[in-house]
Amino acid sequence: MSKLRLPLFITRHVLFALLIGGFAGIGFVLFLTEFDHITSTETFCTTCHSMELVAEPYRQSSHYRPASGVQASCGDCHVSEGVFAATWDHFIGGKDLFNQLFGADYDDPVINALHLPDAAFAAREWFKQRDSATCKRCHVKEAIYGTRPDTVLIHTEDAKEKSCIECHYNLVHRAVPDKAVFKRDKWNRMIEEEFGLSPGEADKLLGGD
């Protein structure tokens, strides 16, 4: 009968430390998974009023109430898959919390609308860099049949090399033009008109940050 022989340096203390460390590690990963999960929900995101403002158009969009009933929540699109990537995204996203606390008053609908284009450009860039990875969690290009015969052909022939975000933007949140054609001046005038501000006030509000 052979006897289980541990190396000599595995003392009882080391064994305990390993066990505790192991469980702590598992616990930590479980914690991160849960943390990522909770912090990706609409309920969590909209605890900041500024996020409530961007959630309003989302609730009118097809991603909130699709025919299939498969609802995409904030994190489904804006947080990467996988516990480490998701944690990293949340870590980077921490700057939003910092800005919420110490930056401009994003809870003010006017300030929010004025900053929205920059947020949209950043988000689009994020999607591009990841080859629309979060879209592909649910959508498979080859499986997009649509309601017309051309939909499948367009996706399999013309959009073969393209990433979702290249064509599909302005789907969920308030429409913002592409960065290439965006005109800050015209955007500011539109927001001023929308909120009944005097001309030039938007620029002051932006500059005052």
Next chain:
Amino acid sequence: MLTEQSLGRSGHWTLFAFLFLFVLIPPAVAEKVKLDPSNWGLEEGKECVSCHKKSSAALTHEWQNSAHAEAGVNCLDCHLADQVDNDAIEHEGAIIATIVSPKDCGRCHVKEFKETEGSVHAKALSMIKNRLPALADNLSGKEMVAAGCAQCHGSEVVVRGDGTLTPETWPNTGIGRINPDGSLGSCSACHGRHSFSKAQARDPSACTWCHTGSDSPDDEVYASSKHGMLYEANRSKMNLDSDQWVLGKDYSAAPTCVTCHMGTTPGVKGSHDVGMRDAWSLNRPVSEQQYLVIFDDGDRRELPDSQPAPRRGSELSKLDGSMGKVKAVASPKRRRQIMTKVCLECHGKNFVNSYMKQFDNLVKLYNDKFGKPAQAIMSALYEKQLLTPAPFDEPIEFSFWRLWHDEGTAARHGAAMMSPNYASWEGMHKVAQNFYGEFLPQLRQLAGEETANELIEMHVTSQDQHSWLNNPGKPNPILGYGIGKESHE
């Protein structure tokens, strides 16, 4: 017709106008683009079709069968925009604009762009700006402008800060549209989008889009004229698809709107300036013959013959309010001569001149008998404060408006384009019905017997043409007077 005096004033410009209209303007409507083909066929634009033949097959099909496709002009050649353009949008990696403005078309069709730019068509919106508050805002409502007025006259297209075109101003294909790039007009008002068929624009139905109905019954006038009748019967012989379309060479069966107002005839160059050959203003309370003033930047405006002709090189205000330098002036007589030349392809000189005389006589009859008196009476009523300054809050204002804007226009257009029915029953008869049966009774009711009589005597019954009113005893059996009584047989 012009008086000797006015001819003297404008006479020495006539030669210049002649030079301008016949020599300086390059030849032929729908002339071939002379640019090198390297100016179009953008590489990035060749891929658009692959997707669009699936997503918008009908539109793509129209383009595929067009002269544009044949020449290698693709989607991006027309829709290309610059990043800084007001209405530039990103679409599948390309910077494009939804609206293809005349300026865009003018990248290749230089001549047509320049001709339309200064024409009455391009100014269709600015010309009615002072009518809109009364007609659109008061009588109907702002919502109507987008669906009605602006569809013919054009909208001032507004691009929102998010790049979208406002539904109040777009979609719009009005011929006086003010485009986001500042250019005026819309080529697709006459040339259907994407097919851009010459045949379609040569067909009178292209004009029917706007020139129909009570205020501009040109479609009805033409259809009920000998010309329209011949067109209907001979449409297959009209050679509408022909590359070049010269009257007497490529077709002869009937003239269309294009033939007389824009078309090429031996000795007459075609032009996209559609109002160039119109000697009269026919859509005013009182018609006047008009100079065509051509500015040195190519812009144009009309001036009534009753005013002195502007001198070449002098400064004159343009329709948009800015000042311009006068380059040439075409007198009404000159404009009439050009129109007449078209007629002479089919008719004898005497026939044409006498017909023009009949037309002029009817316009003068309308002016003298109804237009001027009614206008003078209205002016007096406002002056005496018997009417409020606000338009259309008193019945007589509607009567006067209808008299010149609808019935008077029908009569004058009917005579201009030889529809006896429109000249008479739909035109002058209704003018008279209104004038004697509504306008004058409303005047009596409004102003009281004494003032009304004074005004009627001053402006109406003192004229020979109305003197029958002074003779109420003169019988006529048309309404039953004396029927059955032998003495009146």
